[in-house]
């Protein structure tokens with residue numbers, strides 16, 4: 001994107017980016033990174049347990065700035081490492097068996113266990129990890145100068161194979177990049193998990209255990225290193241303007257509409273989107289594309305497929321390609337391929353998780369039995385089975401830039417007095433019987449209360465995907481409905497049936513059963529629940545809470561720190577007033593102006609976040625903060641549980657503070673002028689306050705994991 | 708309570724507001740089938756709420772609505788309506804909704820021959836698997852769009868006749884023939900005194 005052109009700014013679309021939406025932020029971002037790194041070095045011993053520091057440094061690489069190949073590689077390496085533990089469990093058996101293993105792994109890839117969503121990063125660091133990182137660090141300079149680095153020069157045969165493969169991969173990538181018009185592939189880093197290399201590395205790395213044998217195949221041109229600084233903040237440019245068609249397409253404002261339907265990969269506008277998502281079959285048939293018409297993108301999907309299956313045929317798996325400031329992330333789920341192409345600079349693990357959620361959404365609609373279609377007919381066209389679901393996917397993708405649940409893997413509750421929440425829970429509990437698997441009372445994606453049958457547990461990601469499915473399907477709003485759904489974390493193979501009814505425009509009751517005949521029973525249950533909630537005025541309490549909105553930092557009880565005095569009741573209209581207040585605070589007394597926070601309670605798998613209030617009210621500011629949280633969270637999340645750590649980042653936009661303990665995780669944004677010591681004081685105070693208010697802010701009494 | 712089932716007779720307590728003691732009241736399960744976008748939901752919403760929402764959203768699973776009407780002969784009919792989703796992935800669920808149905812409304816869009824094909828598919832399925840005495844209606848919707856008509860009245864009428872259904876063209880948009888559709892179904896229902904109770 002031409003940074004100086006404000007007309008490129010757009011609400012509600014990915015066209016804005018942290019880096020580019022804000023002229024000048026480029027420099028800030030570099031500075032930001034450096035400050036942070038310096039901090040890391042300064043605070044090294046206290047903020048990072050020493051055995052972790054290497055991993056942590058890698059994490060830095062995964063954050064917003066990448067002015068060198070090193071960082072990218074290290075980042076990629078770490079990511080690959082995390083993945084390896086899951087995807088390549090038995091590499092010592094050599095390439096052949098190994099391919100089979102991978103395949104069977106593919107088959108059983110998504111049967112709803114948690115390892116999958118958690119696979120990249122929560123594992124204890126093992127010697128293999130460290131080794132891999134060390135090795136990579138060592139060879140990074142080489143990476144920057146040579147075309148290929150197959151890591152292990154002492155095995156010519158392996159290298160040969162790899163180089164052959166790389167050449168082909170590179171060729172397809174060149175074709176691919178000219179299709180999607182990202183920078184030439186010679187200047188990209190390709191990261192492939194390689195079976196051959198794993199085998200090779202075996203003998204040379206005596207300390208590497210089975211988890212540590214990642215493959216790192218890097219194709220880097222010297223040009224990349226030098227051009228990187230220049231290119232990394234540019235948007236996709238159309239090289240051949242002769243290709244441009246469909247110039248004057250209709251843009252619909254609503255994200256809920258399938259956007260940019262008339263585009264295809266030759267449209268300039270299509271190429272300019274900051275973040276593309278694709279789902280395709282292993283035979284290369286398009287299944288879903290965020291932008292443009294899947295039909296017209298058939299050629300593009302085929303190119304993606306060619307790249308992925310070529311690498312796969314070698315028994316390897318392509319994870320991601322980095323080209324300039326574009327990241328192409330691949331995820332294989334059995335016969336379904338998911339790809340994102342983005343220039344949003346989000347950490348790789350975040351992008352992978354987004355693909356994972358996208359796949360979860362697909363399963364929620366069709367279950368994993370969709371894979372059977374491909375067994376019978378590899379060329380099966382899945383799109384007809386997804387008719388009318390564009391909104392579900394586009395709303396999910398939209399939530400990747402506003403809903404914290406998308407990266408926290410936790411749910412949040414509607415703030416409600418403890419007694420009201422208990423009453424709501426009692427109403428749900430009252431109807432529990434053998435027909436009922438789960439009962440949820442939701443306000444949009446916020447949980448009011450939920451119950452589950454004995455031993456049945458509801459995963460936060462299932463709540464997230466279900467609430468997205470329900471809230472993005474308009475037809476549920478007016479009438480009572482009964483719809484088959486699949487909760488992928490609960491059981492990705494079977495359909496359940498959801499009775500769905502809005503009790504008022506903001507309150508949705510979802511009753512889930514295994515029994516396809518239970519509709520009338522559940523309808524009766526709903527009538528009882530509704531009656532009870534009316535009589536006890538809980539429904540009114542809930543509506544009031546919805547109307548009041550979430551927590552506002554201005555309303556937190558104050559102390560001697562300057563960010564607020566007494567709780568003020570504020571309405572939506574007050575923004576002007578509060579902007580002034582905040583500015584005053586920032587300029588005058590402002591030492592610790594807290595702007596926003598997220599508190600995640602680890603054992604409840606729930607989080608609470610304050611509303612975005614001034615000066616974070618513009619969509620750009622919200623998205624900027626969201627993305628900053630995302631990468632901060634990704635970077636603290638590599639740590640083993642139990643480690644305490646605190647991180648402090650500062651840039652021109654805000655000061656970010658992350659604090660991770662075994663009980664909770666806390667993220668906060670402060671005025672950029674805030675002082676570190678007072679911010680920490682405020683954090684302590686807010687955390688204490690959240691714990692004091694725990695009964696109103698969280699749903700206690702039934703963590704979804706331990707009924 | 709109990710584990711089952713969709714027996715309409717015990718579904719929802721409050722149906723007898725209209726049930727004056729001298730009039731006969733019938734409760735009938737009615738299912739709408741047809742391709743996505745032909746206007747099933749619009750027909751139902753027009754019938755039940757008297758509204759038409761041109762931005763009507765694709766149905767997910769199935770929606771349940773009910774409406775009670777009085778017929779000329781002072782019979783009261785309570786329709787318990789399953790408005791099913793026309794999307795392909797829900798086709799296999801249709802038996803869930805037409806099982807035990809006393810009436811089926813098979814809808815197509817008069818501007819879409821494909822939807823007329825799809826309607827014939829549903830008619831066949833109902834003949835095979837529906838209740839034997841089910842009252843079937845073939846409905847050509849969007850009659851207001853006669854300028855772009857692709858399915859003639861004659862061919863639809865002929866198809867309906869040869870399959871023992873009654874045929875009507877409606878417009879959910881203008882409300883044309885909507886009430887007539889349901890009244891006609893009510894008239895054709897087997898009377899409870901002479902046949903089964905629920």
Ligand SMILES: Nc1nc2c(ncn2[C@@H]2O[C@H](COP(=O)(O)OP(=O)(O)OP(=O)(O)O)[C@@H](O)[C@H]2O)c(=O)[nH]1
Nearest residue numbers: 743744745746747748749761766793849878879880
């Ligand atoms: N002109 C005209 N348009 C109609 C009429 N009935 C429905 N429509 C339009 O047709 C579209 C689809 O209507 P729906 O009622 O949602 O279709 P449906 O059969 O319920 O579709 P599914 O729920 O997907 O099975 C809507 O945009 C309506 O505005 C009609 O009588 N005349």
Ligand SMILES: [Mg+2]
Nearest residue numbers: 747748765766
């Ligand atoms: Mg409908």
